[in-house]
Amino acid sequence: MSNDISIALDAMGGDTGLDVIVPAAISALGQHPDVRIILVGDEPRLAAAVAAAGESANPRLNIRHASQQVEMDEMASAAMRNKKDSSMRVALDLVKEGVAHACVSAGNTGALMATSRFVLKMLPGIERPAICTSLPSMTGHTWMLDLGANVDCNAEHLFQFSLMGSVLAAAVDGNEHPRVGLLNIGEEDIKGNEQVKQAAQLLQSGMPNYAGYAEGDDIYKGGFDVIVCDGFVGNVSLKTSEGVARMIAEFIKQEFRRNLLTKLAAMIVMPVLKAFRRRIDPRAYNGASLLGLRGIVIKSHGGADAFAFANAIKVAILEVRENVPERITARLRAYEENRQAL
Template sequence: MADNCTIAVDAMGGDEGPDVTVPASLGLLDAHPRAELILVGDEDRLRAAVESRGGDRGGRLTYRHASQVVEMDESASLAMRNKKDSSMRVAINLVKEGQAQACVSAGNTGALMATARFVLKTLPGVDRPAICTTLPTAEGHVHVLDLGANVDSRSTNLFEFAVMGSVLAGAVDRQERPSVGLLNVGEEDVKGNEVVKEAARLLGDSDLAYHGFVEGNDVFQGTTDVVVCDGFVGNVMLKSTEGVARLIAGNLRAEFRRNPLTKLVGLMARPVLNRFRSRIDPRRFNGASLVGLQGIVIKSHGNADTYAFGQALHEAILEVDKAVPDRIGQELERVLVEGRTV
């Protein structure tokens, strides 16, 4: 781990607020003996929550008071205008001021992206930041972006997403040249809309490890290390696959609860079913990166529990350790200087 690693935690964000963020933060400090955290929010409440759980881990946990909270359904523009002392805004400010190397929030995605973009600014050469998450595949995981920051991406945006996703995947997975797929409705060159066709041309001319078009089923098959798509498409994909996973899990549960005999079988099968459940547990993959900013911002799912929020904190530590924004900045500069983008 990097010597100097302080994470600003928006301790009020998410559906559960401090009931989740505080125990997750303490867990992280126990797991990373050199990490430091700044809990941002209602200081009295946070202090009480920390004290009741055994204290501040030798001073590695400090507080920054913030008097406001961005609501989960609040519009980004209203939050930006009226909540200048929100826990979210103050946590991002700490990154801007260099007092923290990353911030983590389970707050409202739109407000988080808008505030982070306003406070931290985009990296030189980045037109639009993107949201990148990790999804499970048969053999490991895949990095997918954009997940909803941009709903009308141009081909040059998709190209930028590919560069950023490639750097992120390379850094956190320690991989030399991660393969990049462009999400489309078919693998043939003639398929798709004009935007993906033009993005394919840009990627084909670049020196990224561009695989070509991939389809929806390729994402979870792990055909490539990175999958690039417009945020509208990525958001629908993410939420619909969560929906189908929940439907399947519900059906499995219902079948084992059908009658006393199936319940008995379910009891015997419990260790197997538990291991199965932990394999597909979406909490393991919690913690999406807002890439393309001058700073590290990790978005946790709003309904994260302590384990899930802890995963988002770990992602922040990892990205600090790998200096992800610096690497993205260098790679974009290289690509731009070499005239590989339009």
């Protein structure tokens, strides 16, 4: 069928391997009858894993051999130079050639970013790629970018991130006017650094859905749909969030394990605790978009399990359906025309 969606999986990337990626692929295929998946990696091992799962005859589950594998701690430059037949590189080549519509990888983020940029190139008018994901909030979720692709950003970059984040929110949530916030700090006299102040000016004049400065706690409050910052701040904020959530979960566990009575109480409230955990389950939010490329690339967490990795595949499918790169280009063109008309 012409409207089939084909997703290339970097099957050798990540910390967990085929035990996670093959079941995730099979689960995604079950949920999406119009999707084909190409597992990219060591063919004998992949064939064995697919056979073991009883899926050798599945016409929508294909294998593409790649002889190399990018290590999680490998320098991006070394990976690009020495690993031209890596599962990551071949999966991205498939996207470039139009054989696949998107690539999903749980591999080395730096290498994935650099190789994606090299193979797919940037969209016209976008200078830097950005990593974007959605995070749970009190009212639903918040899209946040950049989460670590760029340590230093100027105002123009932050503007472009705002535009890309808006497009993603519109495409995925069907929210055509997402409220965009620029991450800043609240102290009056030192409000923001130069880049942030200049970006605010660009956004005020050029983006109707710009909603002003956001502070760190706004990510989780739900007053903004998209929150934009440079990759250093975004990465620290994301990791900080993980740290707080993990500490709180640990403290809850410790309190319930304190003695026989609290252990009994834990059994009684287990369903409540489980319902609560589901709401902040990071696996449900797995799958970060590498925005700004001429193609769709989704980064899964390196330690993702099959449920989490299947979510990353789902993000890829959604972005293919919604033509996210084309929509970014169209939005940027509309903005540029508007700017020239002024």
